Each structure stands twice: as C-alpha cells, then as structure tokens.
Amino acid sequence: MAGIVELTLAQLRDGLRAKKFSAVEVADAYIGAVEKARDLNAFIVETPDLAREQAKAADARLAKGEGRDLEGVPLGIKDLFCTKGVQTTAASKILKGYVPQYESTVTSNLFGAGATMLGKLNLDEFAMGSANITSHFGNVKNPWKRKDGKDLVPGGSSGGSAAAVAARIVAGATGTDTGGSIRQPASLTGIVGLKPTYGRCSRWGIVAFASSLDQAGPMARDVRDAAILLKAMAGHDPKDSTSVPRPVPDYEKALTGNVKGLRFGIPKEYRIDGMPAEIEKLWQQGIEWLKAAGATPVEISLPHTKYALPTYYIIAPAEASSNLARYDGVRYGLRVPGSSLDEMYENTRAEGFGAEVRRRILIGTYVLSAGYYDAYYLKAQKVRTLIFQDFQKAWEQCDVILTPATPSAAFAIGENQDDPLSMYLQDVFTVPVNLAGLPGLSVPAGLSAEGLPLGLQLIGKPFDEETLLRVGGVVETAANFTARPGA
Amino acid sequence: MSLDQATVARIAVLARIKLPEADREKMAKELSGILDWVEMLKELDTSKVEPMTSTVEMVLPQRADKVTDGGYPAAILANATEPVRISNTEEAGGFFTVPKVVE
Numbered sequence: 001m002a003g004i005v006e007l008t009l010a011q012l013r014d015g016l017r018a019k020k021f022s023a024v025e026v027a028d029a030y031i032g033a034v035e036k037a038r039d040l041n042a043f044i045v046e047t048p049d050l051a052r053e054q055a056k057a058a059d060a061r062l063a064k065g066e067g068r069d070l071e072g073v074p075l076g077i078k079d080l081f082c083t084k085g086v087q088t089t090a091a092s093k094i095l096k097g098y099v100p101q102y103e104s105t106v107t108s109n110l111f112g113a114g115a116t117m118l119g120k121l122n123l124d125e126f127a128m129g130s131a132n133i134t135s136h137f138g139n140v141k142n143p144w145k146r147k148d149g150k151d152l153v154p155g156g157s158s159g160g161s162a163a164a165v166a167a168r169i170v171a172g173a174t175g176t177d178t179g180g181s182i183r184q185p186a187s188l189t190g191i192v193g194l195k196p197t198y199g200r201c202s203r204w205g206i207v208a209f210a211s212s213l214d215q216a217g218p219m220a221r222d223v224r225d226a227a228i229l230l231k232a233m234a235g236h237d238p239k240d241s242t243s244v245p246r247p248v249p250d251y252e253k254a255l256t257g258n259v260k261g262l263r264f265g266i267p268k269e270y271r272i273d274g275m276p277a278e279i280e281k282l283w284q285q286g287i288e289w290l291k292a293a294g295a296t297p298v299e300i301s302l303p304h305t306k307y308a309l310p311t312y313y314i315i316a317p318a319e320a321s322s323n324l325a326r327y328d329g330v331r332y333g334l335r336v337p338g339s340s341l342d343e344m345y346e347n348t349r350a351e352g353f354g355a356e357v358r359r360r361i362l363i364g365t366y367v368l369s370a371g372y373y374d375a376y377y378l379k380a381q382k383v384r385t386l387i388f389q390d391f392q393k394a395w396e397q398c399d400v401i402l403t404p405a406t407p408s409a410a411f412a413i414g415e416n417q418d419d420p421l422s423m424y425l426q427d428v429f430t431v432p433v434n435l436a437g438l439p440g441l442s443v444p445a446g447l448s449a450e451g452l453p454l455g456l457q458l459i460g461k462p463f464d465e466e467t468l469l470r471v472g473g474v475v476e477t478a479a480n481f482t483a484r485p486g487a
Numbered sequence: 488m489s490l491d492q493a494t495v496a497r498i499a500v501l502a503r504i505k506l507p508e509a510d511r512e513k514m515a516k517e518l519s520g521i522l523d524w525v526e527m528l529k530e531l532d533t534s535k536v537e538p539m540t541s542t543v544e545m546v547l548p549q550r551a552d553k554v555t556d557g558g559y560p561a562a563i564l565a566n567a568t569e570p571v572r573i574s575n576t577e578e579a580g581g582f583f584t585v586p587k588v589v590e
Contacts, residue, residue, distance in 0.1 A: 097566075098566050099565065099566060101559075101562035101563075101565050101566075102562075198542050198543060199543045199545075212540065212541060212542070238548070238550070241547055241548055242541065242543055242545075244543060244545065304531075306527075307527065307528055307531065310524055310525040310527055310528055311525075311528065313521060313524075313525060314525055314528075321502060325503075328503070329568065330568075330583055330585055331566070331567055331583050332566035332567060332568075333566070333568075335568040335569075337586070338586065339586075340586065340588075341585055341586050341588050342503065343505075344585070344586055345503040346500075346503050346504060346505035347505055349502070349503055349504045349505070350504050350505035350506070353504065358504055359514070359517060359518070361502050361504060362495070362498050362499060362502055362504070362514065362518060363518055363521055363522075365498050365501050365502040366490075366494075366498050366518065366522075369498065369501060376525065378538055379528050379529075379533060380525075380528065381538030381539050381540065382533035382536040382537070382538050382539075383528050383531055383533060383536075384538070384539040385536050385537055385538065385539040386531065386533070386536060388539055388542060419517070419520060420517060420520070420521060421520060421521065421524055435542075436542060437541075437542025437543065438542075462542075
C-alpha cells in the first residue's frame with residue numbers, strides 16, 4: 001500500500017488501531033520507501049528485519065486490543081542514540097562498528113510505547129555541524145531542490161532525521177539539539193522540530209556532546225505528530241541526574257487551536273543585520289497570523305542576544321572536549337597503534353575524529369586550560385547567566401516568543417564553508433534557547449523565492465511545551481504549508 | 488587573540504590529538520579566528536554575575552550507596568579492541584588491553 005507512507009503519524013496510529021492495515025503492511029511500505037530513497041544517504045544503518053519483527057509483535061498486541069500509544073509506528077532514530085544490538089556511531093569513524101549492549105532511555109521509551117525502528121539516521125559527526133557535511137558516512141541530501149537543481153544540505157546536526165521525515169520514508173524521527181540541531185534542519189526541510197526544555201527527556205544512552213545543552217526531541221511532519229512523539233519520549237529517568245521528575249502531560253490535548261488573549265513576544269534584537277527580506281517578511285506574516293487568531297504581540301528585549309553565539313562556542317566545545325576524552329582507543333571504538341600509550345591515544349584520536357570535531361576539541365581544551373579558564377570559560381558561564389536572565393525578564397511580559405528559525409533557507413554543499421564562523425551563524429536564532437534551557441519549536445511557515453521551506457520558531461517558558469505546541473498548531477493551520485519536496 | 492604554532496602544538500598534546508607540524512599553521516589560523524570572535528564577550532561587565540552551570544533549578548539527586556547494576560563482563564568487553572579473557576565463562580570475565588606502559 002503506497003498510500004500508507006502519506007499518512008501522518010496520528011493517522012497511521014488511528015488506522016492501525018482501526019485495523020485498516022497491519023503493522024507488518026506498514027513496515028513493508030516504509031521499508032520499500034527507505035530503499036527507494038537511498039540517494040539521500042539519510043540512513044547509516046537500515047534495520048528492515050528488526051522493523052518487521054517488531055511489527056509482528058505489534059500486530060499481535062493490536063489483535064488483542066492491547067495497542068500502546070505508538071504501536072506499529074515506524075520511526076528513524078538519530079545515530080546518536082544507543083540502540084541495543086544495532087551499530088551506533090555518532091557518524092564518527094572512531095565509533096564505526098560499535099554495537100551498544102544497552103538501550104538509551106528515549107529509544108527504550110519509544111519501543112515501550114510500541115514504536116518500530118527502520119534504522120539509524122545520519123548526522124553531523126558527534127552532532128557538531130549545521131549542514132550534515134561532517135559525517136564519516138557521507139553528506140545527507142535535502143529532498144528539496146533549488147531552482148538551479150544543485151544538491152542542498154538538509155541542515156544539521158539532525159540532517160538524516162530531517163531529510164527522512166521530509167521525504168516521508170519514516171513516520172517520525174528522533175533528533176537531538178545542542179544549539180539548534182533539531183530546529184534548524186526542521187526549518188530547512190519543511191518539517192516540525194521540537195527541542196524540549198532541558199531535563200524533559202533523559203540524556204542517558206545518548207552520545208554526549210555538550211551535557212549542559214544537549215536535549216532529545218521529536219522531528220515530525222506536523223505539530224500533532226511532534227506532540228505524540230514527545231509524550232512517548234519524555235519522562236523522568238533516575239539514570240540522568242539532570243532529568244526532571246515532573247509528570248508528562250498528554251501534549252496532544254494541548255492542541256486546542258485557541259490562542260485568544262495570549263501574549264507573544266517579538267524580540268527586537270532578533271532583527272539582525274543582513275537578514276534576508278524574505279525572512280523578515282515571514283516573521284511579519286507570523287505576527288499577523290497570531291494576531292488574527294486573537295493573540296497580542298508584545299515587543300520585548302533580549303539585550304544579550306548577540307553574545308549568545310560566542311558564549312555557545314566556548315561552552316559547547318569546552319564540554320565536548322571533556323565528554324570526548326573517553327574516545328581513547330582503550331575500551332571500545334577505533335584503536336590506532338603507537339609506540340607508547342600516549343602515542344596510541346594521539347594516533348587514535350587524530351585518525352578517528354574528523355576536522356570539525358578536532359577543531360572543537362582543541363578550542364575546548366584551550367578555553368579550559370590553566371591561565372585561560374577564567375578569561376574564556378568562566379566568562380562565558382557568566383554571560384550565560386545574563387542570557388538566561390534576559391528570558392526570565394521577558395516572561396513577565398509574554399507567554400511565548402516568536403522568531404524566525406533560521407537566517408536563510410537551505411544552501412548548497414560548499415556554501416557557508418569559507419571559514420568555520422559562517423557556518424556557526426546558522427544557529428543565531430536557536431542557540432540562545434539552549435543556553436537558557438528553554439523549549440523551542442520550529443514550524444514550517446512558508447517558501448523562499450527559490451521555492452525552499454522556511455520555518456518560524458516559537459520559544460516557551462520552562463516545561464511549557466503545551467503552550468508551545470498549542471501556538472505552533474495555530475501557526476501551522478494559518479500557514480497551511482502543503483508544499484512538498486520534488487513537487 | 489592570536490595563537491602561535493607552539494601554543495597550538497601544546498593544546499594538541501593536552502587534547503591527545505596528533506597534529507602534524509604541517510597542519511599547525513592552518514589550525515592556528517582557524518582557532519585564532521574563533522578566539523578573536525569570542526573576544527566580544529569582554530565588552531560585558533560580569534564582575535557581579537554568578538556563572539551558570541545548569542539551567543535546571545534542582546538539587547542533585549542522591550541515592551543509597553548500593554550496587555544496583557553490573558555482573559555482565561562479557562557485555563562490557565563486547566566492543567573492546569583485543570580483549571583478553573581468562574576463561575570462557577562469563578562470570579570469570581576478562582580484561583581490556585593497552586600497550587605496555589612499564590618496561
């Protein structure tokens with residue numbers, strides 16, 4: 001049944017429950033779609049046998065009327081989540097062939113809700129990148145094309161997840177977001193991406209990049225699908241000491257479509273120099289949509305916005321240099337011999353890590369080194385406090401914040417690569433949200449002059465994903481984004 | 488803030504990443520570019536600001552100091568490079584190996 005892959009996750013779930021099709025039929029339809037879309041290079045590993053096996057078990061449960069929230073729904077999993085018995089690489093040569101002996105909490109939650117897995121999705125190496133061009137397993141292509149026909153990047157780091165959801169070869173996917181890695185690729189591929197509040201989803205079993213910023217979240221075709229996935233992914237986990245013991249609401253119920261009386265903030269500092277006119281126009285359109293739905297715009301100020309990116313590029317590499325110290329060739333992963341133990345470490349890490357990862361480890365090592373710690377790392381932690389306080393003050397005036405998701409539409413491989421900094425600017429609107437630990441949602445809202453998707457970002461109060469999804473649903477309805485890649 | 492090649496070489500040693508001499512100049516340039524850019528943080532007076540280590544207002548949870556997990560050495564060694572087993576039984580376990588460190 002070719003029509004199966006066209007259904008949203010919610011429709012698929014309802015169809016499975018109503019026995020309009022079986023989970024095995026669903027799995028087969030998606031496995032076929034995955035095979036046909038191999039040119040995108042969205043998957044590092046495909047797991048069709050596992051998907052069919054899980055689908056059979058799902059059918060057995062559905063037959064007994066014991067279907068769980070995601071029973072028989074096929075997902076793609078970003079290859080940053082450890083999956084028991086299935087290779088997990090973080091798209092790095094240093095972890096090639098690594099087969100976890102345990103399951104990450106988030107994937108465990110998803111499988112516990114009945115989801116099936118089509119495979120492990122490509123990403124930027126160790127989730128470091130904004131274009132999915134740093135993977136050891138090759139670049140991912142965006143299913144969308146510009147008028148000149150050039151291959152475009154899907155964004156990053158969750159580029160495989162974004163491309164797979166946009167191409168409808170998975171019903172939904174997991175992503176992780178340290179500085180924008182869910183929201184930026186979602187925006188560049190015309191899908192919905194949600195970075196939850198820090199602490200909402202367990203980080204246990206996710207390959208760590210920057211532990212005070214990393215957060216897992218859903219990437220989906222629409223806001224409702226994101227709500228369904230988040231409910232299954234979220235929850236307290238004693239194995240992650242930063243996971244917060246709060247009950248998980250039924251996020252789907254938050255989608256009332258009613259935003260009357262809601263105040264949404266428009267941060268004046270997000271009108272950055274050189275912002276393309278079409279991004280500005282889209283933002284204005286978003287304001288009009290929410291006004292028409294009965295919400296009130298409020299101009300707010302987040303005065304330390306311009307310091308967010310440099311702060312991030314001290315804190316994230318510092319944490320990464322510490323987290324990635326574990327890849328030393330001793331207990332797992334690549335080992336490159338040397339004449340001494342130290343030389344084995346140095347050879348292994350030089351050969352196992354790609355250029356961007358090496359660069360960030362070196363920056364992180366430097367800002368944490370004796371004599372420079374106070375000037376860089378401690379300074380950045382203090383500026384992080386100021387950025388956090390900016391948002392706290394903003395919440396006195398508004399309930400949610402509306403901004404563009406990215407400063408541009410998808411670009412071609414090779415563009416934004418003149419120096420590391422031009423790529424870093426991709427995350428200018430998303431990074432402050434991670435530094436403040438807040439939830440952020442990217443919703444497709446329009447097309448660029450080149451016919452490429454553009455997203456709007458909504459930023460919420462801590463643990464107020466419900467308001468975020470509710471407002472996101474209203475933006476989605478107003479935008480009526482029906483464009484499809486390759487159409 | 489400009490990094491010289493000697494500093495880059497020292498950082499590479501600290502990070503345990505072999506950096507061939509031929510690559511030092513390029514790396515020094517790239518890292519200096521990033522460090523020049525983050526200099527803008529110095530514009531801000533943070534003398535009265537506390538550093539932020541976590542955005543979650545939560546006391547670090549504690550648990551009883553008891554063994555709650557373990558007892559599966561075969562799984563622990565499953566991904567090891569050149570593991571040495573002293574016996575084929577799982578309980579007996581085995582060892583990770585590294586190059587000789589004592590002559």
